[in-house]
Amino acid sequence: EAGVTQFPSHSVIEKGQTVTLRCDPISGHDNLYWYRRVMGKEIKFLLHFVKESKQDESGMPNNRFLAERTGGTYSTLKVQPAELEDSGVYFCASSQKEGKGFRTTEAFFGQGTRLTVV
Amino acid sequence: AQTVTQSQPEMSVQEAETVTLSCTYDTSESDYYLFWYKQPPSRQMILVIRQEAYKQQNATENRFSVNFQKAAKSFSLKISDSQLGDAAMYFCAYRSYGSSNTGKLIFGQGTTLQVKP
Numbered sequence: 001e002a003g004v005t006q007f008p009s010h011s012v013i014e015k016g017q018t019v020t021l022r023c024d025p026i027s028g029h030d031n032l033y034w035y036r037r038v039m040g041k042e043i044k045f046l047l048h049f050v051k052e053s054k055q056d057e058s059g060m061p062n063n064r065f066l067a068e069r070t071g072g073t074y075s076t077l078k079v080q081p082a083e084l085e086d087s088g089v090y091f092c093a094s095s096q097k098e099g100k101g102f103r104t105t106e107a108f109f110g111q112g113t114r115l116t117v118v
Numbered sequence: 119a120q121t122v123t124q125s126q127p128e129m130s131v132q133e134a135e136t137v138t139l140s141c142t143y144d145t146s147e148s149d150y151y152l153f154w155y156k157q158p159p160s161r162q163m164i165l166v167i168r169q170e171a172y173k174q175q176n177a178t179e180n181r182f183s184v185n186f187q188k189a190a191k192s193f194s195l196k197i198s199d200s201q202l203g204d205a206a207m208y209f210c211a212y213r214s215y216g217s218s219n220t221g222k223l224i225f226g227q228g229t230t231l232q233v234k235p
Binding site for chain 1: 122151155160161162163164165168170209213215220221222223224225226227228
């Protein structure tokens with residue numbers, strides 16, 4: 001079974017340009033999360049999808065970031081226009097749907113996309 | 119708000135020896151899980167071990183074990199018989215299952231573990 005995959009693995013763009021990151025979760029996982037690690041700091045939550053709906057986007061830094069999850073499958077995270085402080089590693093994770101009496105206690109991560117804005 | 123702190127940016131261990139990575143957290147909730155994730159260089163992060171807050175017994179997975187001190191809000195990871203493949207960045211993480219449960223993980227800053235042959 002394929003794990004969580006992210007594209008591209010690396011991206012170098014100039015300030016002011018647009019970049020789109022993609023995440024393909026594990027098939028059947030309803031939950032999809034985006035996280036970011038900036039310059040050796042802790043990994044921070046950006047947002048959470050349940051299927052195609054945004055459940056929590058409290059971690060999105062500003063309106064230059066736009067996340068979508070088409071049809072509840074793959075997700076994209078667009079940064080437009082990119083700024084220097086957006087550089088970092090962007091992680092995607094997915095997990096199974098939770099239900100009554102059932103807890104999901106493991107999130108599966110992709111390898112991350114390293115974004116460098118110059 | 120919940121926080122997770124890893125105070126050791128880097129650690130090193132000799133192959134076959136034992137090393138302990140520290141993690142402290144802060145929460146006012148009683149229903150939560152703690153995790154240790156491992157990220158090898160340029161590879162995806164994988165779950166090493168998890169601990170449910172309600173369980174007093176420390177979790178163990180082969181050479182990996184935790185020392186969970188709930189009152190002290192401490193959650194350290196012990197790696198026994200260290201192997202070269204254990205070299206990675208290790209992240210401590212917290213997830214609430216209580217009133218603030220949103221499914222998100224709260225991470226520490228990470229500890230880079232070097233294993234010397």
